[in-house]
Amino acid sequence: MKGCCFTGYRPEKTPFPYDEGNADYLRFENNLTKVLARALSDGFDTFYCGGAMGFDILAAELLLLMRYNGNFRLIMVLPYRSQAAAFPSEWKERYNALLKSADEVVCLSDAYHNRCFADRNEYMVDSSERVISFCDGKSGGTLNTLRYARKKGLEIINVAEELKQPLNYTFFEVIEGEDND
DSSP states (O other): OOEEEEEEOOGGGSSSOSOTTOHHHHHHHHHHHHHHHHHHHTTOOEEEEOOOTTHHHHHHHHHHTTGGGOOOEEEEEESSTTTTTTSOHHHHHHHHHHHHHOSEEEEOOSSOOTTHHHHHHHHHHHTOSEEEEEOSSOSSHHHHHHHHHHHTTOEEEEHHHHTTOOOSSOHHHHHHOSTTO
16 A cells, blocks of 8 residues: 545635636646646555645545546545534535545544644654645645655655746745744
């Protein structure tokens, strides 16, 4: 079993709208599709998705469209049982569809608690050899997850870098820096 997990921003932190009429979004989606196809061709067969709105859900949806490309397992890792209760209806529908399509659902807690998202992210990293992410350096859960993955020695593929977005720093300087939170 060769594991890969996803971590990235919710829609409001992404530097472009999640809108198929937006050229930046289309470039992002096309690059993410290529990165997922590369993971499959590299032999990854187990994918962990935390189910958050935005990057997590989109990555899992795109992956499921590639099911013909080989056998793999999609494991949804929920931080707590009612994670999607406050999602807008569109995201809730997409989330529920992923739960139905997943090969396995792991729920780490019955109720929300202060560390539930960090616990979910660490579980996914601890189960993986590669992380596929979208991070341009903003502080928060995505950056913390990538720092944890880096400490654990995981390969990190950052779609923000794949897009060659104009960044004014080296991404791994941000991961390693302590002043950025």
